[in-house]
Amino acid sequence: xxxxxxxxxxxxNLDKVLYPELxxxxxEVIDYYTRISAVMLPHLKDxxxxxxxxxxxxxxxxxxxxxxxxxxxxxxxxxxxETPGSSRGNDYADFVMVDDLxxxxxxxNLAALELHVxxxxxxxxxxxxxxxxxxxxxxxxxxxxxxxxxxxxxRLRAALEDDGVDAWAKTSGSKGMQVYASAPVGDTSAYAKExxxxxxxxxxxxxVSTMAKAARTGKVFIDWSQNSQAKTTVAPYSLRARERPSxxxxxxxxxxxxxxxxxxxxxxxxxxxDRVNSLGDxxxx
Numbered sequence: 001x002x003x004x005x006x007x008x009x010x011x012x013n014l015d016k017v018l019y020p021e022l023x024x025x026x027x028e029v030i031d032y033y034t035r036i037s038a039v040m041l042p043h044l045k046d047x048x049x050x051x052x053x054x055x056x057x058x059x060x061x062x063x064x065x066x067x068x069x070x071x072x073x074x075x076x077x078x079x080x081x082e083t084p085g086s087s088r089g090n091d092y093a094d095f096v097m098v099d100d101l102x103x104x105x106x107x108x109n110l111a112a113l114e115l116h117v118x119x120x121x122x123x124x125x126x127x128x129x130x131x132x133x134x135x136x137x138x139x140x141x142x143x144x145x146x147x148x149x150x151x152x153x154x155r156l157r158a159a160l161e162d163d164g165v166d167a168w169a170k171t172s173g174s175k176g177m178q179v180y181a182s183a184p185v186g187d188t189s190a191y192a193k194e195x196x197x198x199x200x201x202x203x204x205x206x207x208v209s210t211m212a213k214a215a216r217t218g219k220v221f222i223d224w225s226q227n228s229q230a231k232t233t234v235a236p237y238s239l240r241a242r243e244r245p246s247x248x249x250x251x252x253x254x255x256x257x258x259x260x261x262x263x264x265x266x267x268x269x270x271x272x273x274d275r276v277n278s279l280g281d282x283x284x285x
Contacts, residue, residue: 004034007075007102011109018057018111021243024269029239030108032269037101039281040237044104046121048081048095050232051107052114058241066093069110076103079126083230097122113239116232119183128229131183134165134192135233137223139176141208141216149177150259152199152207152220157253159195168284169256171265173240173248176220177256178233180284192224236283239269247272250282 001010014027033040051065068078077097098104098115107115119133136156138149156179157167167181184191196209199222208219226233234240234248249267259265267275275282 004102004105005100007073009073009102009106009109011105016057018054018113019243019245020057020059022245024245026109026111028269029111029113029245030105032239032245032273033104033108034101035273036237036276037104039276039283040235041098041100041104042281043236043283044098044115044117046097046123047117047235048079048122049098049107049235050116051096051110051112052116052241053110053112054241055111057111058113058243062241065112066095068094068096072096073106076106079122081122081126081128095122113241115235115238117235118229118232119188119227120229131188131227131229134181134183134188135226136179136192136196137172137176137226137233138178139216139221139223141213141219141221144218144220145262146171146175146177146265147259147262148206148220150256150265152222153177153179153256154253155199156195156222159199168250168282169253170236170248170250170283171246171267172234173238173246173267174242177251177265178226178248189224189227192227196222196224237272245269249275250285252279252282 016026017023018026052062054062077099078094079097080092080094083093119131119135121129123129138152140149153169160167160181165181167179169179171177200207200209208215208221236250238248240246245268247267247269249272
């Protein structure tokens with residue numbers, strides 16, 4: 001039993017290895033989320049969280065969870081959101097709202113390694129506010145890598161700036177990266193689609209904006225569909241379930257422009273903590 005702020009939590013199996021390649025344990029996962037919470041929590045505020053849990057580590061079976069896990073403490077805030085078209089036939093789900101450190105630690109103890117959030121926030125009584133973020137998810141089709149994603153990200157930034165919109169970037173923590181901006185007025189999904197199609201038309205050998213995986217070989221897929229109200233994107237500073245405890249990490253545009261190797265934009269948990277200590281929160285900067 002540990003006291004986290006004003007809440008008492010029971011932490012279990014702290015020595016259980018969740019990332020076998022580095023022997024990274026559940027205790028270390030909890031420690032990471034505790035130490036990163038000051039910069040992470042503002043980006044989770046008022047956003048219903050979809051969990052991806054790995055109870056037996058990254059090599060084991062995982063599952064997505066929208067509904068609040070059973071036996072949640074009564075102090076965990078939830079919000080009921082309509083989920084039309086759910087694969088399970090549910091019309092709504094009770095999402096966890098990660099408002100504070102105790103809730104974040106509680107989720108880490110459940111081996112919820114990945115936290116995914118929408119581009120909109122929840123208002124009173126579960127109402128969806130208009131999107132406040134615009135996102136482009138850049139997914140490289142082998143043999144393309146995050147290096148090629150970086151080139152496309154720079155072009156996206158320029159196109160957004162031409163429209164008077166500032167942009168910032170983060171790694172996905174997996175193979176690619178994401179470019180964000182404050183949501184422009186109007187239909188963000190339509191705007192994102194038009195911009196992705198424009199870049200694909202300009203450089204069809206490098207960029208694709210269609211979903212078909214067969215079309216992505218050696219190219220960067222600009223996934224504009226992440227702006228749909230039903231979609232989520234991995235949250236800033238979330239761990240990812242890769243071989244090592246990599247993190248979806250905010251980066252500077254200098255780092256994006258200087259990327260020459262995939263390893264240039266891979267950051268593990270301890271490295272991200274060091275970055276935040278020296279650079280602060282780069283997300284939105």
